[in-house]
Amino acid sequence: MQDIIGRIGMRKAALGVLALAGATILAALAYEHIGGYVPCELCYRQRWAYYIGIPAALVAALFVRSRPALAAGALAVVGMAFLLNTGLGIHHAGVEWGWWPGPAGCSGGVQVSTDTGALIESLRNGQTVRCDEPAFRFLGLSFAGWNAVISLGLAVLAGLGLQRFARRHLAAV
Incomplete structure (x- = not known):
């Protein structure tokens, strides 16, 4: 096991993150745009890690030799x-399981307006997708649960790449 960890350098870690994170966000977008699953507010928030992490992993992969810091x-x-x-995915999965309340805007806590104009406008803008009702479960986990598992794996992979860097570059300090 230690030998495997020792072989995971920054470039391999960054390329691994690029591949896994890229596949994950593409799958999420395919479920949305091809499969018809509409994400909730918490689902959209969980995508930010991919939108930040993928370009950062690309920078890490490109500059590992010329600018290792x-x-x-x-x-x-x-x-x-x-x-x-990972924490956000666990939070969202907990909302889906009813362990704690989710955002009022997408977990059933929305107050319906008695103003006819506001009600018509909210109907025109589409329906609110609930954060506390999973659209899909596979092996007992929802999209949010699987996102937590995948995100933890990606964080560990990045950490393994940094561990080797720290051994090489910070040991001399």
């Missing part, structure tokens, strides 16, 4: 983004 910083951003996203 920049690459390490970018990989640290990747790790932090996906670690935070």
Whole structure:
């Protein structure tokens, strides 16, 4: 196991994050635009880690040899983004399981307006997708649950790449 960890450098970690995160966000977008699943407010928030992490992983992969400190910083951003996203995915899954309340705007806590104009406008803008009702479950986990698992894996992968960098570059300090 230690040998495998020792072989995961920053470039391999960054390329792994690029591939896995890219596939994950493309799958989410395909479910939305091809499959017809409409994301809720919390689902959209969970995508930010991918929109930040993928470009940061690309920077890490491109600059690992010429500017290793920049690459390490970018990989640290990747790790932090996906670690935070793990927490957000767990929070969203907990909302779906009813363990704690979600945002009032998408978990059934919305007050219906008695103003006819406001009611008509809200109907025109489409229906609110509830954060507390999972659209899909696979092996007992919803999209939010799987996002938490994948995000944790991506954070660990980034951390493994940083660990090797730290051994090489910070040991001399």
